[in-house]
Amino acid sequence: MKLAIDGMGGDHAPQSIIEGVFLALEDFPTIEIQLYGQQEKMVPYLKEHPRLKVIDCSEVVGGDDDPARAVRRKKDSSMAKILDAVVTNEADACLSAGNTGALMAGGLYKVGRIEGVARPALATTLPTVDGQGFLMLDLGANAEAKPEHLQQYAIMGDIYVKKVRAQQAPRVGLLNIGTEDNKGNELTKAAFTLLKETELNFEGNVEARELLNGVADVVVTDGFTGNMVLKSLEGTAGTIFSMLKEALMATTKSKFAAMLVKNDLRSLKDKMDYTEYGGAALFGLQAPVIKAHGSSNAKAIYSAIRQAHMMVEHDVCATIKDAIAKQQHVKEND
Amino acid sequence: MKLAIDGMGGDHAPQSIIEGVFLALEDFPTIEIQLYGQQEKMVPYLKEHPRLKVIDCSEVVGGDDDPARAVRRKKDSSMAKILDAVVTNEADACLSAGNTGALMAGGLYKVGRIEGVARPALATTLPTVDGQGFLMLDLGANAEAKPEHLQQYAIMGDIYVKKVRAQQAPRVGLLNIGTEDNKGNELTKAAFTLLKETELNFEGNVEARELLNGVADVVVTDGFTGNMVLKSLEGTAGTIFSMLKEALMATTKSKFAAMLVKNDLRSLKDKMDYTEYGGAALFGLQAPVIKAHGSSNAKAIYSAIRQAHMMVEHDVCATIKDAIAKQQHVKEND
Numbered sequence: 001m002k003l004a005i006d007g008m009g010g011d012h013a014p015q016s017i018i019e020g021v022f023l024a025l026e027d028f029p030t031i032e033i034q035l036y037g038q039q040e041k042m043v044p045y046l047k048e049h050p051r052l053k054v055i056d057c058s059e060v061v062g063g064d065d066d067p068a069r070a071v072r073r074k075k076d077s078s079m080a081k082i083l084d085a086v087v088t089n090e091a092d093a094c095l096s097a098g099n100t101g102a103l104m105a106g107g108l109y110k111v112g113r114i115e116g117v118a119r120p121a122l123a124t125t126l127p128t129v130d131g132q133g134f135l136m137l138d139l140g141a142n143a144e145a146k147p148e149h150l151q152q153y154a155i156m157g158d159i160y161v162k163k164v165r166a167q168q169a170p171r172v173g174l175l176n177i178g179t180e181d182n183k184g185n186e187l188t189k190a191a192f193t194l195l196k197e198t199e200l201n202f203e204g205n206v207e208a209r210e211l212l213n214g215v216a217d218v219v220v221t222d223g224f225t226g227n228m229v230l231k232s233l234e235g236t237a238g239t240i241f242s243m244l245k246e247a248l249m250a251t252t253k254s255k256f257a258a259m260l261v262k263n264d265l266r267s268l269k270d271k272m273d274y275t276e277y278g279g280a281a282l283f284g285l286q287a288p289v290i291k292a293h294g295s296s297n298a299k300a301i302y303s304a305i306r307q308a309h310m311m312v313e314h315d316v317c318a319t320i321k322d323a324i325a326k327q328q329h330v331k332e333n334d
Numbered sequence: 335m336k337l338a339i340d341g342m343g344g345d346h347a348p349q350s351i352i353e354g355v356f357l358a359l360e361d362f363p364t365i366e367i368q369l370y371g372q373q374e375k376m377v378p379y380l381k382e383h384p385r386l387k388v389i390d391c392s393e394v395v396g397g398d399d400d401p402a403r404a405v406r407r408k409k410d411s412s413m414a415k416i417l418d419a420v421v422t423n424e425a426d427a428c429l430s431a432g433n434t435g436a437l438m439a440g441g442l443y444k445v446g447r448i449e450g451v452a453r454p455a456l457a458t459t460l461p462t463v464d465g466q467g468f469l470m471l472d473l474g475a476n477a478e479a480k481p482e483h484l485q486q487y488a489i490m491g492d493i494y495v496k497k498v499r500a501q502q503a504p505r506v507g508l509l510n511i512g513t514e515d516n517k518g519n520e521l522t523k524a525a526f527t528l529l530k531e532t533e534l535n536f537e538g539n540v541e542a543r544e545l546l547n548g549v550a551d552v553v554v555t556d557g558f559t560g561n562m563v564l565k566s567l568e569g570t571a572g573t574i575f576s577m578l579k580e581a582l583m584a585t586t587k588s589k590f591a592a593m594l595v596k597n598d599l600r601s602l603k604d605k606m607d608y609t610e611y612g613g614a615a616l617f618g619l620q621a622p623v624i625k626a627h628g629s630s631n632a633k634a635i636y637s638a639i640r641q642a643h644m645m646v647e648h649d650v651c652a653t654i655k656d657a658i659a660k661q662q663h664v665k666e667n668d
Contacts, residue, residue, distance in 0.1 A: 208562045225559060244602060248595060260590065261588045264585075
């Protein structure tokens, strides 16, 4: 299996990208990696590997580049090149930790949608207290959504969780402001009805308050709300952990206490660490396009590569294609 | 100043309500309290007080009562009675820790909107790292919102923060999925333009990730998003604190460490404790209607009474009325 990786994206590129690549090469003997980037910047971290090919690119898509145009304009950027590699079948999947909007727009423009998918959605696995995690989508690929989009998000998410996370009959939840069936705004009320009509294991509405407790395996919502909730979770967890660190470093006594519980606190923080679960994937495209977090360290890149590997190995895109074709067929015959 | 209080609402009623009432009577010499509820249930916690009047009610609005009809049907409930007291001018403001939906619907139906206010909004002050807190609205009074509603929420929130929290020129932020001016969905893009047109100290878009860092003093959003973000913040904080507690109680060593940092952890938890800041208020009604959290303890009830007291003392409703009238006048002459 061939993976095309953007060596230049993210806050710690190219070092953490390359370190993650070598971790993955070691663990997954069937993958071959094409690493795209500015050779002179990558050289200090590179070493020879029989399953690694390095391709020099003259350009880089930056965090401030206009998402809608970056990939079209910077034709020789590492981000454009990983997408090209997928289009020409030189790679089975691609991955970048760079500009999210640019990767989404580029993925849509170059790799293209699966027929019948109205809107690709950005999905990621978030942590739960029990360590299982849950998949949430859309996280902001589309600021607006219609009820039928949410239905498709659920179909795609269900397939991913079955295939990649090996869960039988994933519990699908609709993110809403209450658990009662008739709760919500026009969008969620209509989506609720559409989700009831599917063959999914639809558990009804779920509340944001309960997400970390693992109330569902797949949680669907519009991209605006998904983005808000994701950032609220991240922001709150980050704030509390940094306040906690500050409190524990304040005095000699607290420092001593912190030393005693260092491992307990680390395991707590690890539980909330979603870099474990891989990156975000753009669902509904012809091939896996994975977005690793901008702040990815080597471990996070490794997890995102593992995710790409699983998506290719389990043929997630082809399965989504079949499921959407079946859905469209049912709709036409209704 | 006269306040009408529902003795029966909330998880710890009537005990914590009555305890909170006595704390407030002690601290605020100008308030007179009318306490409505089932006398036989309240008696064990009551004592005589020259500024406390207890009114027996035969009915109680429960948590499962249909919000839209509860107050209309249960005419002799403590919740209906506190609203009646405001309508007949026997009280200047009212407060309940009971069924939120029923209090909102009842407030709208009995107390009524200020002329020109399209939609009343539910607002509360949430904690920030620096201890200042910020006001967020709407938290779910309306599941749908139009851009002009968000503009009015901002006008009302600005007045509240100026009057009750004594902040000059509060920074108003629009909750959005990015900080750039052109970010968001149709609603936030249109609301951005309308907010720019006001005389408010509008700081532009703010992200959910930054809320706890105090990026704005007033944050406006539609009720669906507001409810989602509020519950995400609460849920994440609650989950992390309970995981932390579990980790610290796991072994003898960790218990010893926990003892050493007990005070530090408590002060951290207190910082995130929004019961400090009072309850939620329904803005846009003719008189203050305060909703204390269902799980309110005596301190939270005390804070909510202090909030009602401040709203009456600083004439928040009359000021909102003037501001909305002025806004309507400007719109008509446009």
